Amino acid sequence: MRAFATMASIAVIASGPAYAADPVELSAFVAIPRPAPTATFQYGTAAAQGVDFFLPNGAGPHPVAILIHGGCWSVTTAGREQLRHLGGALAGKGIVVWSIGYRRANEPGGGYPGTFQDVSEAIDRVRLEAVRYNLDLQRLVFVGHSAGGHLALWASARDQLPASSPLYSPNPLLPRSVISLAGIGDLKAFAPMMPSVCGPGIIESLAPQTASTDPYAEISPVALPPSRVKIVMISGVIDRLVPPYVAHDYARALRKSGALLELVDIPGAGHFDLVATGTRAWEEVSARILSAVAVVP
Numbered sequence: 001m002r003a004f005a006t007m008a009s010i011a012v013i014a015s016g017p018a019y020a021a022d023p024v025e026l027s028a029f030v031a032i033p034r035p036a037p038t039a040t041f042q043y044g045t046a047a048a049q050g051v052d053f054f055l056p057n058g059a060g061p062h063p064v065a066i067l068i069h070g071g072c073w074s075v076t077t078a079g080r081e082q083l084r085h086l087g088g089a090l091a092g093k094g095i096v097v098w099s100i101g102y103r104r105a106n107e108p109g110g111g112y113p114g115t116f117q118d119v120s121e122a123i124d125r126v127r128l129e130a131v132r133y134n135l136d137l138q139r140l141v142f143v144g145h146s147a148g149g150h151l152a153l154w155a156s157a158r159d160q161l162p163a164s165s166p167l168y169s170p171n172p173l174l175p176r177s178v179i180s181l182a183g184i185g186d187l188k189a190f191a192p193m194m195p196s197v198c199g200p201g202i203i204e205s206l207a208p209q210t211a212s213t214d215p216y217a218e219i220s221p222v223a224l225p226p227s228r229v230k231i232v233m234i235s236g237v238i239d240r241l242v243p244p245y246v247a248h249d250y251a252r253a254l255r256k257s258g259a260l261l262e263l264v265d266i267p268g269a270g271h272f273d274l275v276a277t278g279t280r281a282w283e284e285v286s287a288r289i290l291s292a293v294a295v296v297p
Contacts, residue, residue, distance in 0.1 A: 023270025034084035043125045046103055052080050054087035054097035060134030063293035067099040070146025072198035075107040089277050098126045111205030113166040119151050120169050141292040142178040145275045149183015153221035160224045167218050177230035177292045181274040182242040185250030187220035226259040236269030
């Protein structure tokens with residue numbers, strides 16, 4: 001495990017005035033046009049074990065955003081295709097997008113450990129394309145929405161897993177920073193809400209209960225000492241699914257860990273505004289992504 005010499009730095013930013021428009025509803029989010037990716041890659045035999053790849057114009061070297069979709073860790077919602085519009089938007093700003101799929105908690109092979117092993121393998125798979133596409137993996141950001149926010153936070157700290165864990169990777173690819181959009185940093189604290197938000201059985205598959213071990217010790221970001229990665233937690237102030245207090249509670253838990261963490265609360269934004277192009281919330285999010293990989297708009 002790494003020692004941390006820096007003190008935690010936690011900033012809370014309220015971005016801009018309250019919105020005049022209503023928050024984006026699920027139906028409007030689903031209706032957003034989604035372009036086809038430049039290419040797709042499979043890292044396993046299941047349909048979910050794939051990656052959407054969006055390549056910007058120009059020779060590079062290209063910074064990279066790894067996107068991790070949400071959807072309650074459930075196969076009943078759309079997979080990586082739900083973020084294809086963000087892939088197109090970010091590629092248009094000069095960023096390579098590596099948008100990963102993974103087996104969800106309630107599909108064969110998903111849950112613990114499969115979901116987490118998939119996320120690791122899908123992320124590390126980008127190394128195989130780095131030379132071919134001139135990718136600059138020193139300018140790398142993880143971006144996850146909702147359940148994907150939890151997985152992005154987890155993936156950015158997976159170098160802290162013990163070697164005895166089935167989730168351990170010997171040389172995990174880590175980002176410069178991780179941006180969690182309505183993500184969950186403390187899965188144990190969020191677990192009581194899971195049945196009403198995501199349906200029955202999801203948390204039991206992600207965190208199977210045993211008598212001898214803490215089921216959250218390897219899968220809840222708050223349980224892992226954070227790596228030296230900047231963490232940005234972005235919340236919509238009127239998000240009813242993952243309210244801002246979820247991010248704030250996680251930040252409080254990290255105060256003594258040495259983490260560099262920033263909280264961003266966006267007034268007037270709901271759960272889907274953060275990943276809906278054309279909203280003021282997405283303007284804020286995309287600016288954070290560009291800043292994370294040092295791209296000048």
